[in-house]
Amino acid sequence: MTAHRLTRSLVAGAGALALLGGVAACSGESSSAEAAKEVGSRNGDGSLHLIDEQDRGDPVELAGDTIAGKTWDSADHLGSVVVVNLWASWCGPCAKEAPHLVDAYEATKGADVEFVGIDYRESSVETGLAQAQEWGFAWPSVYDESGSTALDMQGKMTTQPSTAVLDGEGRIAAVVLGPVTESTLVGVVEDTLAEEG
Numbered sequence: 727m728t729a730h731r732l733t734r735s736l737v738a739g740a741g742a743l744a745l746l747g748g749v750a751a752c753s754g755e756s757s758s759a760e761a762a763k764e765v766g767s768r769n770g771d772g773s774l775h776l777i778d779e780q781d782r783g784d785p786v787e788l789a790g791d792t793i794a795g796k797t798w799d800s801a802d803h804l805g806s807v808v809v810v811n812l813w814a815s816w817c818g819p820c821a822k823e824a825p826h827l828v829d830a831y832e833a834t835k836g837a838d839v840e841f842v843g844i845d846y847r848e849s850s851v852e853t854g855l856a857q858a859q860e861w862g863f864a865w866p867s868v869y870d871e872s873g874s875t876a877l878d879m880q881g882k883m884t885t886q887p888s889t890a891v892l893d894g895e896g897r898i899a900a901v902v903l904g905p906v907t908e909s910t911l912v913g914v915v916e917d918t919l920a921e922e923g
Contacts, residue, residue: 772907810842833908844867846870885904
């Protein structure tokens with residue numbers, strides 16, 4: 727058991743709020759959205775939530791058009807560990823996190839690991855694509871103008887940025903709410919890969 731496993735907790739309460747009010751952040755159009763926004767702000771400190779294998783839910787069903795004009799579907803990546811990062815060009819903490827993501831991507835190359843972004847509530851595909859290129863994101867990003875990925879990701883990604891690690895069955899094994907560091911992300915990916923062995 728690694729040190730990463732010592733901070734286990736589930737995020738069901740935050741998930742329920744996200745399903746009611748949408749992923750924190752966003753429009754502020756209702757009191758539910760405002761409540762979710764406040765929770766997202768409090769929880770967006772980079773805290774790691776690990777989910778035991780027996781407690782994981784169904785596989786996520788994340789699919790959509792990417793900012794590069796292709797399509798991406800989580801069902802096509804079963805068998806791999808998938809890192810899902812929710813980001814946006816207008817998100818200051820996302821900019822600070824970006825180098826850590828790039829370094830983690832480089833550190834896990836060659837392993838059975840895939841990265842995908844969710845370009846969340848972006849003003850345009852062009853804006854998202856330009857930002858991804860500036861930050862050095864070499865992986866695809868699903869364009870999510872409406873915020874519907876809150877449901878696709880089972881309400882567990884409740885702030886910007888958020889990062890989830892999916893196991894080989896496509897289930898959420900871990901979530902980081904707020905900016906993730908390279909060392910944390912690589913450690914969680916390695917732990918999740920080890921489960922497959």
